Amino acid sequence: NAGVTQTPKFRILKIGQSMTLQCTQDMNHNYMYWYRQDPGMGLKLIYYSVGAGITDKGEVPNGYNVSRSTTEDFPLRLELAAPSQTSVYFCASSHTGGGTGGYTFGSGTRLTVV
Amino acid sequence: AQSVTQPDIHITVSEGASLELRCNYSYGATPYLFWYVQSPGQGLQLLLKYFSGDTLVQGIKGFEAEFKRSQSSFNLRKPSVHWSDAAEYFCAVGSEGGNNRKLIWGLGTSLAVNP
Incomplete structure (x- = not known):
């Protein structure tokens, strides 16, 4: 059981790419989340989804887009990368909705924009 | 407004010493409370959670936490810290209410362990 798998683990992007x-995730969870983590700033919610075909904005959605065509996959798209998007990105999923069931996290993607 | 406060940004303890990490929350509904641990370069792992019942909950890695409704607190404790406990610890709160889709997170407490 792989849980939540994120790829790539590391990436360097140039500005504008x-x-x-x-x-x-392979747990058949309906709820999925994207967070970014910056030093001393905790976790900031970017987007989340409560099921296939349904997505909603979190606290910091600008510069990002998501889609949820299947229960398993929740890709996060960065258009026109900016240095401010340098961060560690975590994907998480939940069976009952994060408010009661807690999350299962992926191991993260460390992104640097230069 | 709903919020979670972890008053201690950074804590250093000696190996073998006891540990208490503080968490205070402000939440209108009945809270569901969580502690997560993040080892360096890793994702977050659930340590323990409280929904109802006994206010002292046991988790993995020898951790426990106590829910105190009167103090709006959910402090994490460990009787004897090991060097491998050095990590970032996050407290989070959720509920069954209308906003049950996501957790509210504290900013974390960084734990260093001296040999």
Whole structure:
């Protein structure tokens, strides 16, 4: 049972480039989340999804896009990368909704924009 | 507004000493409370959670936490710290209410362990 898998683990982007961070879970969880983590700033919610075809913005959605075509996959798209998007990105999933069931996290993607 | 406060940004303890990490929350509904641990370069792992019942909950790695409703606190404790406990610890709160889709997170407490 792989849980939540994120790829790639590391990436360096140039300003203005685009990329997709992949997230896949094999637990049949309906709820999925994307967070970014910056030193001393805790976790900031970017986008989340409560099921296939349904997504919603979190606290810091600007500069990002998501889609949820299947239960398993929740990719995060960065268009026109900026230095401010240098961060560690975590994907998480939950069976009952994070408020009661807690999350299962992936191991993260460390992104540097230069 | 709903919030979670971890008053201690950084704590250093000696190996073998006891540990208490503080967490205070402000939440209108009945809270579901969580502690997560993040080892360097890793994702977050659930240590323990409280939903109802006994206010002292046991978790993995020898950790426990006590829910005190009167103090709006959910402090994490360990009787004897090991060097491998050095990590970032996050407290989070959720509920069954209308906003049950996501957790509210504290900013974390960084734990260093001296040999």
